[in-house]
Amino acid sequence: MALTEIGMKRIAVIGGGITGITTAYTLAKRGLDVTVYEKHRYAAMETSFANGGQLSASNAEVWNNWQTVMKGIKWMSRRDAPLLVNPKPSWHKLSWFAEFIAAIPQYEKNTTETARLAIAARDHLFAWAQEEGIDFDLKKQGILHIYRDKAGFDHAEKVSRLLAAGGLERRSVTPEEMKSIEPTLAGNYYGGFFTESDSTGDIHKFTNGLADAIKRLGVKTCYGHTVTELSADERNAWVTAHDGTEQSRDTFDGVVICAGVGSRGLAKKLGDRVNIYPVKGYSITVELDDEASQKAAPTVSLLDDATKIVTSRLGDGRFRVAGTAEFSGYNRDIKDDRIRPLTRWVEQCFPGVCTRKVVPWAGLRPMLPNMMPRVGPGRLPTVFYNTGHGHLGWTLSAITAELVAESVTVDSR
Numbered sequence: 578m579a580l581t582e583i584g585m586k587r588i589a590v591i592g593g594g595i596t597g598i599t600t601a602y603t604l605a606k607r608g609l610d611v612t613v614y615e616k617h618r619y620a621a622m623e624t625s626f627a628n629g630g631q632l633s634a635s636n637a638e639v640w641n642n643w644q645t646v647m648k649g650i651k652w653m654s655r656r657d658a659p660l661l662v663n664p665k666p667s668w669h670k671l672s673w674f675a676e677f678i679a680a681i682p683q684y685e686k687n688t689t690e691t692a693r694l695a696i697a698a699r700d701h702l703f704a705w706a707q708e709e710g711i712d713f714d715l716k717k718q719g720i721l722h723i724y725r726d727k728a729g730f731d732h733a734e735k736v737s738r739l740l741a742a743g744g745l746e747r748r749s750v751t752p753e754e755m756k757s758i759e760p761t762l763a764g765n766y767y768g769g770f771f772t773e774s775d776s777t778g779d780i781h782k783f784t785n786g787l788a789d790a791i792k793r794l795g796v797k798t799c800y801g802h803t804v805t806e807l808s809a810d811e812r813n814a815w816v817t818a819h820d821g822t823e824q825s826r827d828t829f830d831g832v833v834i835c836a837g838v839g840s841r842g843l844a845k846k847l848g849d850r851v852n853i854y855p856v857k858g859y860s861i862t863v864e865l866d867d868e869a870s871q872k873a874a875p876t877v878s879l880l881d882d883a884t885k886i887v888t889s890r891l892g893d894g895r896f897r898v899a900g901t902a903e904f905s906g907y908n909r910d911i912k913d914d915r916i917r918p919l920t921r922w923v924e925q926c927f928p929g930v931c932t933r934k935v936v937p938w939a940g941l942r943p944m945l946p947n948m949m950p951r952v953g954p955g956r957l958p959t960v961f962y963n964t965g966h967g968h969l970g971w972t973l974s975a976i977t978a979e980l981v982a983e984s985v986t987v988d989s990r
Contacts, residue, residue, distance in 0.1 A: 586830055587612070588612070588829060588831050588832065589831070589833070590612070591807070591832065591836045592837060592840075593615025593800065594623060594624060595971055596837075596970060596978065597613060597620075597963075598788050600981055602790060604982050609986070610795075612798075612799060612827070612829070613797070615800050615801075620800070621784035623837060625781060627936075627940070628970075630780065631889055633887075634740070635747050636968075637688055637745070637972075639687045639949070640677075641948060645660070646678065659901055659902065661901070669854065677946040677947075680947035683947060685739055689742045689743040692743030695972045696774075699776075702975035705975065709786060711787060713778040713782040714782060714895075718777075719773040720777070720880060721878070721880070722882060723755065723879060724769060724770075725767060725882070729883060737770060747771060747772035748770065752766050761875050762875060762879070763926055764926055777889035779891050803818060803820075804818050805818060807832070807846045808847070809847055809957050810957065810959070811958060811959065812830075812959065813959060816832065832961070835962075838853060838943045844962070847956070849960065854904065855942070856967070857905060857940070858899060860899035861899075861916060861935045861937050862896070863895070863923060865895060866934060870930045872929070881922070885901065887900060898923055901919075909939060909941065911939045944967040963978060
């Protein structure tokens with residue numbers, strides 16, 4: 578039975594990143610009484626803080642293919658590899674990789690479905706930003722995927738057909754056309770693919786702008802509150818949280834888990850299995866303090882297939898460069914040998930950009946083995962999930978928030 582049909586009015590949302598804040602927004606817009614719990618003092622302080630910035634349907638290809646597996650094995654001895662797997666075994670890691678391999682037969686279907694979701698997300702996100710007056714350095718100048726060899730380009734052609742099945746148009750471009758699209762790009766390339774409908778923006782600014790909007794809608798925001806206990810039955814959910822001084826316990830009609838890499842542990846408390854693994858990603862924000870650097874930095878967003886590096890221009894004064902995937906558990910350390918390749922890439926591809934002032938960052942992407950987010954009900958009728966978006970949380974957040982809100986208010990159980 579739908580939650581509204583059984584009198585569900587009060588909903589707790591666990592997590593104040595992009596998925597938690599968008600979920601709170603969609604629930605509040607439907608008239609529900611929403612409370613957000615976030616352990617940090619502000620919204621968007623973890624994975625939603627300094628990601629690559631791309632709203633990229635063109636990056637919808639899931640990783641579940643044998644090519645990814647072979648590259649991961651080959652790169653295990655390279656500290657600066659785009660994909661790095663810590664060989665130290667754990668049951669969590671082993672079970673995740675076993676399920677990752679088991680999902681390879683769904684590679685084409687999941688890639689196409691991810692593209693479809695990413696396209697659907699755009700309209701919601703842009704409409705919210707306009708309605709709430711959120712400035713987040715949005716650039717609607719497309720995303721250019723660049724390839725250094727024929728093998729990479731040929732694989733991209735196959736991916737383009739899967740993306741097209743999901744409704745995405747992207748076109749192949751020659752090296753000469755690449756230079757006309759982004760004149761500042763240096764180096765030699767085999768070719769590229771350009772998606773004009775993709776865009777970029779600052780996830781941290783957007784999330785905080787929407788966090789202000791949910792307050793205006795009456796959402797209670799419990800920042801600085803760590804959830805210490807969580808339970809539920811057929812009719813209620815109970816959240817126990819600590820604010821550093823005292824502990825409180827509140828009763829709700831339902832709960833939505835949007836806790837990123839913390840979702841796995843919370844799901845276990847509720848009797849559900851959500852096998853999220855934390856995959857660390859890194860970024861640098863290059864401060865473009867001088868006019869020469871501002872002119873030498875790209876305005877069109879890029880994805881370099883060989884290095885798995887993505888870029889976004891955030892306003893005139895910042896250039897975000899992000900990439901790499903590291904399977905090393907819940908370690909959040911920022912490692913120099915993972916940051917240096919990002920800085921070196923900037924110096925090679927955009928030699929006119931000064932890299933004297935670079936701000937490094939690392940975050941943990943919440944990834945499920947099939948690379949698809951968990952969106953919808955759990956085992957109990959009072960429990961819902963919107964989590965596990967991996968590297969596409971920013972891209973998919975608006976549509977999955979709409980889907981989970983619809984599930985909370987409409988779906989028949």
